[in-house]
Amino acid sequence: MSYRTLKSDDIEVFSEAIGHFFATVTEERANVRSAYLLEQPEPIVWGDFNGVITVDGGYVGSLTFSAPRALLSHVLLHMGEKQLSDEHHRDVVGEIANTLSGWTRRHFGEGLRISPPRAFGGRSQSVEKLAKSAPYAIPLRWKHYEANLVVHLDVVG
Amino acid sequence: MTKMMIVDDSMVIRGRIERLCADARLPDLRVVGLAADGAQAVAIAQRERPDLVTMDLTMPNMDGEQCIEALAGLLPETRILVVSALNDKLTALRAIGKGAHGFLHKPFNDDQLVEAMRELMP
Numbered sequence: 001m002s003y004r005t006l007k008s009d010d011i012e013v014f015s016e017a018i019g020h021f022f023a024t025v026t027e028e029r030a031n032v033r034s035a036y037l038l039e040q041p042e043p044i045v046w047g048d049f050n051g052v053i054t055v056d057g058g059y060v061g062s063l064t065f066s067a068p069r070a071l072l073s074h075v076l077l078h079m080g081e082k083q084l085s086d087e088h089h090r091d092v093v094g095e096i097a098n099t100l101s102g103w104t105r106r107h108f109g110e111g112l113r114i115s116p117p118r119a120f121g122g123r124s125q126s127v128e129k130l131a132k133s134a135p136y137a138i139p140l141r142w143k144h145y146e147a148n149l150v151v152h153l154d155v156v157g
Numbered sequence: 158m159t160k161m162m163i164v165d166d167s168m169v170i171r172g173r174i175e176r177l178c179a180d181a182r183l184p185d186l187r188v189v190g191l192a193a194d195g196a197q198a199v200a201i202a203q204r205e206r207p208d209l210v211t212m213d214l215t216m217p218n219m220d221g222e223q224c225i226e227a228l229a230g231l232l233p234e235t236r237i238l239v240v241s242a243l244n245d246k247l248t249a250l251r252a253i254g255k256g257a258h259g260f261l262h263k264p265f266n267d268d269q270l271v272e273a274m275r276e277l278m279p
Contacts, residue, residue, distance in 0.1 A: 021264045024265065027266075076169065079172075079173045080172075092167075095167040095170060101242065102244055103262070103263075104244070105248070106245055110248055114243075116166055116216060
């Protein structure tokens with residue numbers, strides 16, 4: 001089985017997914033910055049909360065959305081949620097990772113098979129290295145909060 | 158009175174849809190069940206016999222497609238609105254083929270969800 005790395009238009013669709021999510025749910029656009037390659041071979045987590053989607057099918061790897069608590073609290077409030085427990089923050093960070101991943105199937109097709117999200121706080125867990133290529137980080141700013149989507153995917157075949 | 162069941166593995170999404178069910182544009186709608194996966198949904202549906210269901214697709218235990226198929230067999234009159242992030246045509250066509258009646262992509266805003274539910278209300 002052979003693997004290839006993602007192309008620039010593959011990465012671009014993740015940036016579009018981020019923009020679409022914040023515009024639709026909060027009616028306030030996120031400033032999505034240029035993607036860059038991470039130097040370390042495994043995906044990193046750096047937010048207060050992390051949502052991880054494992055991918056298989058025609059692709060192999062993971063997608064990790066990392067965000068500070070305050071950003072997620074604002075998103076919860078935009079969704080009408082008044083309870084702001086740790087459990088709610090883990091739930092919403094997983095749901096954001098799920099929504100961003102699923103939205104990109106308009107580009108990748110159903111060959112991008114995604115798992116239900118796994119979510120955790122801080123660095124209490126790590127993200128397994130499933131892809132062989134280097135991960136990309138896509139930084140974003142929404143209101144005055146910084147967050148990241150780490151895309152670590154190989155194309156199979 | 159339209160009986161409604163919400164199926165999604167995210168409690169935040171379940172809560173959001175439940176709150177929107179109180180919207181004035183959705184009169185006579187009562188939530189009779191909340192399920193975090195397909196297996197829970199089938200159990201609730203057998204007991205409560207909902208008229209309308211919102212259905213996530215990517216869920217643990219029993220996923221949404223399997224659940225749609227089960228509900229279509231158990232309760233053929235029940236209307237099923239898929240609310241999923243999976244944004245490709247084949248997935249939508251397959252869900253409709255298994256018995257769903259509508260498809261709303263995540264992310265959605267309040268108006269989009271209310272409108273999609275209104276279209277499927279009996």
